[in-house]
Each structure stands twice: as C-alpha cells, then as structure tokens.
Amino acid sequence: MSSTGQISGEFFLSGDEACAEGALAAGCRFFAGYPITPATEIAEHMSDRLPEVGGTYIQMEDELASMAAVLGASWGGLKAMTATSGPGFSLMMENIGLGLMLETPCVVVNMQRAGPSTGLPTMTGQGDMMQARWGSHGPYSIIALSPASPQELFDLTIKAFNLSEKYRLPVLVMSEESIGHMYEKVTIPTREKINITPRRKPNVPPQEYLPYVPDDDLVPPMAIAGEGYRFHVTGLTHDERGYPIMTAEAQDKLVRRLVDKIEKNRNAIIEVEEDGIKGADVVVCSYGISARVATVAIQRARALGIRVGMFRLITVWPFPVERVREIAKNIKAFVVPEINYGQMALEVERAAAGRAKTILIPHMGGAVHDPETILDAIKQAVK
Amino acid sequence: MKTTAIARIGAHPLDEYLRTDRLPHIWCPGCGLGMILGTVLRAIDKSRLDIDRTTIVSGIGCTGRAAGYVKLDSFHVTHGRALPFATGLKLANPNLKVVVFSGDGDLAAIGGNHLIHAARRNIDMTVICVNNFIYGMTGGQLGPTTPEMGRTTTSRKGNTEKPFNIPYLVGAAGATYVARWTTAHVRQMERTFIEALQKKGFSLVEVISPCPTYYGRMNEQATGLDQMRYYRYNSVVKHFANLADVDISLDGQIIVGKFIDIDRPYLPAPKGENGK
Ligand SMILES: Cc1ncc(C[n+]2csc(CCOP(=O)(O)OP(=O)(O)O)c2C)c(N)n1
Ligand code: SF4
Numbered sequence: 001m002s003s004t005g006q007i008s009g010e011f012f013l014s015g016d017e018a019c020a021e022g023a024l025a026a027g028c029r030f031f032a033g034y035p036i037t038p039a040t041e042i043a044e045h046m047s048d049r050l051p052e053v054g055g056t057y058i059q060m061e062d063e064l065a066s067m068a069a070v071l072g073a074s075w076g077g078l079k080a081m082t083a084t085s086g087p088g089f090s091l092m093m094e095n096i097g098l099g100l101m102l103e104t105p106c107v108v109v110n111m112q113r114a115g116p117s118t119g120l121p122t123m124t125g126q127g128d129m130m131q132a133r134w135g136s137h138g139p140y141s142i143i144a145l146s147p148a149s150p151q152e153l154f155d156l157t158i159k160a161f162n163l164s165e166k167y168r169l170p171v172l173v174m175s176e177e178s179i180g181h182m183y184e185k186v187t188i189p190t191r192e193k194i195n196i197t198p199r200r201k202p203n204v205p206p207q208e209y210l211p212y213v214p215d216d217d218l219v220p221p222m223a224i225a226g227e228g229y230r231f232h233v234t235g236l237t238h239d240e241r242g243y244p245i246m247t248a249e250a251q252d253k254l255v256r257r258l259v260d261k262i263e264k265n266r267n268a269i270i271e272v273e274e275d276g277i278k279g280a281d282v283v284v285c286s287y288g289i290s291a292r293v294a295t296v297a298i299q300r301a302r303a304l305g306i307r308v309g310m311f312r313l314i315t316v317w318p319f320p321v322e323r324v325r326e327i328a329k330n331i332k333a334f335v336v337p338e339i340n341y342g343q344m345a346l347e348v349e350r351a352a353a354g355r356a357k358t359i360l361i362p363h364m365g366g367a368v369h370d371p372e373t374i375l376d377a378i379k380q381a382v383k
Numbered sequence: 384m385k386t387t388a389i390a391r392i393g394a395h396p397l398d399e400y401l402r403t404d405r406l407p408h409i410w411c412p413g414c415g416l417g418m419i420l421g422t423v424l425r426a427i428d429k430s431r432l433d434i435d436r437t438t439i440v441s442g443i444g445c446t447g448r449a450a451g452y453v454k455l456d457s458f459h460v461t462h463g464r465a466l467p468f469a470t471g472l473k474l475a476n477p478n479l480k481v482v483v484f485s486g487d488g489d490l491a492a493i494g495g496n497h498l499i500h501a502a503r504r505n506i507d508m509t510v511i512c513v514n515n516f517i518y519g520m521t522g523g524q525l526g527p528t529t530p531e532m533g534r535t536t537t538s539r540k541g542n543t544e545k546p547f548n549i550p551y552l553v554g555a556a557g558a559t560y561v562a563r564w565t566t567a568h569v570r571q572m573e574r575t576f577i578e579a580l581q582k583k584g585f586s587l588v589e590v591i592s593p594c595p596t597y598y599g600r601m602n603e604q605a606t607g608l609d610q611m612r613y614y615r616y617n618s619v620v621k622h623f624a625n626l627a628d629v630d631i632s633l634d635g636q637i638i639v640g641k642f643i644d645i646d647r648p649y650l651p652a653p654k655g656e657n658g659k
Binding site for chain 1: 405435436454455456459460461463468469470471472474479496500
C-alpha cells in the first residue's frame with residue numbers, strides 16, 4: 001500500500017471487495033450505506049479502507065438516508081457511493097430521482113438477489129433490471145452497467161464514477177450476488193494507469209454562474225457548496241438559474257435535456273462485447289452472471305456445429321437498440337437467458353422489431369441457469 | 384473587518400442574503416414563515432458567519448420553500464430527507480456551516496427517523512423546525528404535532544392521536560442544544576438562533592408559527608394576528624424546563640425557552656480526533 005492508501009498489484013478478491021477497491025481507485029471518498037446481503041461486504045470494506053485514504057464512511061439509518069447522504073456529499077465536493085440490494089434499491093428510488101433532477105454525480109451499486117420482497121436474501125437474481133431503468137417516477141434516462149466478474153466489478157465501478165462525472169447523474173452498477181460473492185484474481189493497476197474523469201467545474205466567476213447552463217454536450221458545469229457560487233438547486237422543475245418554474249414549457253425544456261444528454265451521447269456511453277456474430281444463425285444476448293453461464297452453452301453449441309454468436313451487454317442502460325436491430329437483420333433468433341421472468345428480453349424484442357425472434361429463457365432466481373437449458377434453446381432456435 | 388449588511392445603507396438590510404429576484408414569496412398573508420426566515424438571516428448576519436460557507440437545506444412543504452429564497456448555497460431536496468442530505472454535505476466538507484430549515488411534518492413525520500438519528504450522532508448542524516401544527520403545503524392535513532382535538536382536513540372532528548413533543552424527542556435522542564420560541568418572540572428567537580449557530584453539535588430550535596390559512600381557520604384562530612395574540616398571552620418562558628412537561632395542547636400554555644445546552648462529542652469530529 002502507498003502512503004496515500006492506494007493499492008496496486010494482483011489480488012484474490014471477492015466481487016464486493018473489488019467493487020469497493022474500484023470505487024477507491026476512482027477517487028470515491030464518501031460512502032453511506034445500510035447493511036444488506038449480498039452488498040454488506042462493500043460497506044465493510046469501505047469502512048476499513050476509506051479512513052486510510054482520508055475519506056468518510058457513515059452507516060445511515062436506512063437506504064432513504066443513505067441515498068440522500070450520498071447526494072449531499074457529492075454537492076459537498078466528494079465522489080460518493082452507496083451499495084445495496086433489492087429491498088434497499090427500492091427505498092433509494094425517490095432520491096435517485098432527486099439525483100437525476102439536481103444532476104448529481106454519484107454511484108449506486110445494486111448486488112441483486114432474488115425477489116420480490118425479502119425473497120432469497122443470500123441467493124442470486126437479476127430481477128431489478130427494469131427497476132433500474134424506470135424505478136423512480138417521471139420520464140428520465142439513466143446509465144447502468146453490468147459486470148461479469150470481480151475484475152469487471154473493479155473496472156466498471158471506476159467507469160461508473162467517470163460516467164457519473166461526465167454526464168452528471170447517478171450511475172448504477174447492476175451486479176448480482178453470484179459475482180459479488182465470487183472470488184477471483186483482480187488486477188489493480190497503479191494510479192497513473194487509471195483514467196479518472198474529474199468534476200466539470202464552472203468556467204465563469206461566481207457572479208456570472210448559472211447552475212444549469214449546459215455545455216455543448218448538454219451537461220452543465222457544477223459548482224459545489226462552500227466555494228462562493230451561492231447557487232440554489234431544487235427537485236422542482238427549474239430553469240437555468242436553478243429557480244423553480246411551474247410551467248409545462250420549463251418542464252419540457254429541462255426534462256428533454258436531462259434525457260437527451262444521455263440519449264444523444266449513447267454511442268459514447270454504450271459498451272458491449274461481441275463474439276462470432278458474423279455468420280451466426282442465432283445470437284445469445286445476455287449480461288452479468290448469465291452471460292458467463294451462457295458461454296458454456298455457446299461452446300457446446302459450436303462443438304455441435306451450430307453457428308451461434310455471443311452478445312454481452314456491459315452497458316445495459318441505455319440499451320444498444322441500433323446494434324441489436326442491425327444484428328437482427330442477419331439472424332434467426334436471439335436467445336436471452338436472464339434470472340427473472342423477462343426484462344432485458346423485452347428490450348431485445350423491441351429492438352429486433354420482428355426481424356429476428358426473441359427466445360426468453362427465464363429463471364426465477366436463487367441459482368443460475370443450467371447451461372443445458374440455454375443449449376436446448378439454441379438448438380430450437382436454429383431448427 | 385467585515386461590516387454587517389445591516390450597517391450598509393441603501394437596499395433592504397437583508398437583501399444581501401435574499402434572492403430578491405424571486406420575491407414576492409409564495410407564503411400566505413399572516414403566515415409566520417417570512418418572520419422566521421428574516422430572523423434566521425439576521426442571526427446569520429450578526430453571527431458574522433462566512434457567508435460563502437453557509438448553506439441551507441430544506442425538505443418539502445411551505446417551510447421547505449425557504450431554501451429557494453436565500454442567496455446562499457441552498458438545497459431544496461425531497462420530503463423528509465433534508466437531514467440525511469445535510470449529513471452528507473457536512474461530512475463531505477466539515478468547513479461548511481449547515482442549517483436545515485424545514486417543517487414539522489417534513490422533520491418529524493416522514494423524516495422522523497432521520498431526526499432522531501441525526502441528534503443521536505450529534506451531527507454538527509443547526510435545525511430550524513417550523514411547527515405550525517399542520518401540513519400547510521398539501522392543504523391542512525393532520526401532522527405529527529397537531530394537538531389532541533386539533534381539527535384538520537383529515538381530522539375534522541378533532542385529532543385523537545398524541546402529538547410529538549419535539550424538544551423532548553430530540554433531547555432524548557442526544558441533541559446538544561434545544562430551544563423553543565413562537566413567532567411572538569422575535570428577539571429571543573434571534574438570540575437563540577445566534578447561540579444555536581455557534582453551538583458545536585446538533586442544535587434544534589422549534590418555532591411555533593401561525594398557519595392562518597389552515598390551522599388557524601379550522602381551530603378558531605382565523606387570522607395570523609389571532610394566532611400571534613394567542614402565543615403572546617399563553618406562552619410561558621421556562622428555561623431548562625423538564626422536557627416531559629413541554630407538551631403542547633389545543634388551548635393550553637406553550638412553554639418556551641432554552642431547554643438544553645450541553646456539550647458532547649459530535650460529527651464530523653474536529654481534526655486531530657478519531658484518527659483524522
Ligand atoms: C414522499 C412525499 N410524500 C408526500 C408529499 C406531499 N407533501 C408535500 S409537503 C407535505 C407536508 C408538509 O408539511 P410540513 O413539513 O409540516 O410543512 P408546512 O407545509 O406545514 O410548512 C406533504 C405531505 C411529498 N412531497 N413527498
Ligand atoms: S398554508 Fe399555512 S404554512 Fe403554508 S404559507 Fe399559507 S399560512 Fe403559511
């Protein structure tokens with residue numbers, strides 16, 4: 001460990017620990033949370049490690065408070081994060097909306113478990129994917145990432161912080177119990193090798209500063225409390241001064257920009273992994289732990305001579321509609337295994353728009369798919 | 384040395400602290416909120432706080448609109464969550480002076496859990512809790528402080544629940560400074576705000592305030608003036624009163640004064656403590 005508390009090298013870490021280390025490497029210096037399986041180890045690790053890097057850990061009274069404290073800390077000038085699982089994610093929804101409205105950079109990690117309700121607290125699930133997209137009220141766009149290994153939890157947590165600063169919004173890391181509790185080798189690069197997006201500071205003197213005048217990419221620079229900008233921000237619909245304006249016109253202008261700053265930058269945001277798509281008859285589209293399980297089925301199918309491609313969502317929101325539509329033109333079907341009763345499959349179906357079939361392989365949670373069920377679906381698809 | 388705004392000539396003495404381009408405010412004639420906000424701003428001015436580092440956080444409600452009128456770094460957040468938001472803000476930058484200005488419903492009903500925990504942790508901030516005995520913003524419904532038999536739009540025959548005694552609650556939870564005044568005690572209120580702003584740890588001042596539009600009209604105090612008159616003739620100053628005895632009833636005394644002023648470790652810990 002360096003004198004600044006930064007670590008680098010090769011480690012044997014759980015996904016939860018890798019996530020916490022990713023956050024620290026990204027410059028996260030504030031964590032507020034409430035214990036919940038399977039995300040508790042992130043909080044535990046942060047409570048150990050944040051003091052070593054000069055940061056602050058606080059255990060709040062619930063997830064409503066955790067999310068609110070994270071937003072407050074971000075406006076106080078720190079990179080801030082919370083981590084939770086389904087029940088806590090539900091409680092965070094209102095303040096995730098506040099984060100979107102105030103345009104507050106921060107990261108929310110959801111280590112998904114099987115729901116609804118308390119469900120299977122210690123067992124895996126992917127049932128919150130649509131909640132990630134639509135769980136808070138009102139029209140909005142959001143960014144959510146889905147890692148498929150502890151290493152990716154490290155890498156994508158850094159990426160989540162960078163995106164949150166670049167586009168000024170809460171970015172979601174949608175992982176699962178399986179990855180959070182999985183131990184694997186994780187490489188932590190030295191500090192110089194880690195790309196960090198700094199906060200976009202105002203480029204005008206305080207007297208001229210208006211909190212919501214966007215740059216060309218539709219994202220406004222952000223002042224923080226205590227620097228003399230004397231700004232006001234509100235969860236009410238507001239104008240460029242940050243003042244509440246109760247009209248449909250102000251709502252249109254603001255909400256359109258909040259959505260457009262994500263949607264018009266989709267190509268820069270979206271990351272996917274593809275393999276063997278060219279010439280494929282069927283493509284398995286998946287994410288997170290399910291994508292890992294699917295690779296076994298894909299290998300077996302290929303051994304049988306089936307031309308099957310792999311399409312893995314790394315960015316789940318915004319969804320890569322254009323790419324899926326393009327792929328759909330040349331294949332018979334998408335096979336979509338996910339640990340829920342069909343969520344991202346709906347997006348695949350929508351994007352494919354009838355050009356290719358979408359075959360959902362649902363799993364209600366508590367375990368991962370048996371690769372054979374995915375293989376069977378692949379065989380069916382090419383028949 | 385910094386001159387106070389009040390010493391300056393020309394504009395209204397508090398203009399430096401107000402977003403004058405947002406006035407007039409939305410509050411009803413006879414409402415106590417303007418008076419309380421004015422008093423807070425005078426207290427901030429007289430305390431010679433570094434104004435660039437003074438922030439106001441409000442939740443949702445008529446009271447919550449205060450954040451939008453002050454020319455400070457100010458945050459108008461979600462209903463009930465002013466305290467945890469302010470907790471994050473203060474912990475992220477201990478150099479900030481954090482003031483939470485919100486209603487009794489916001490702080491003691493939907494935000495009640497945060498209230499006791501912020502007091503327990505003794506987060507270094509000043510909370511101004513405006514208690515008008517009702518939910519003003521949503522049109523006069525029952526609140527956590529509505530006195531027994533108090534009439535509201537959701538308790539037309541009179542409230543049958545026991546209300547919170549806010550000083551008793553936050554005192555038991557661990558606040559280091561607790562006081563109560565009414566809008567008929569502007570000078571005392573100002574002195575108390577100045578003290579609360581200097582205090583290290585969790586300070587809370589409850590201000591009993593007229594809502595003529597809903598509470599007054601439904602409880603035989605039809606105007607703001609009637610309510611002020613009531614406060615004037617029924618308030619009893621009892622510093623360091625036994626907090627179990629400061630309950631408020633529909634037509635009884637209102638015990639006011641400074642109730643708690645103690646010192647104990649607070650968060651964020653001053654530099655050099657707790658390993659920081
Ligand atoms: C989560 C949520 N629930 C309900 C509301 C509706 N609401 C707005 S203000 C308010 C009550 C405000 O009462 P109080 O805090 O006493 O402030 P006052 O308006 O009396 O100043 C309610 C219930 C809301 N904005 N958010
Ligand atoms: S409704 Fe009541 S609390 Fe709200 S502004 Fe009017 S008088 Fe004040």
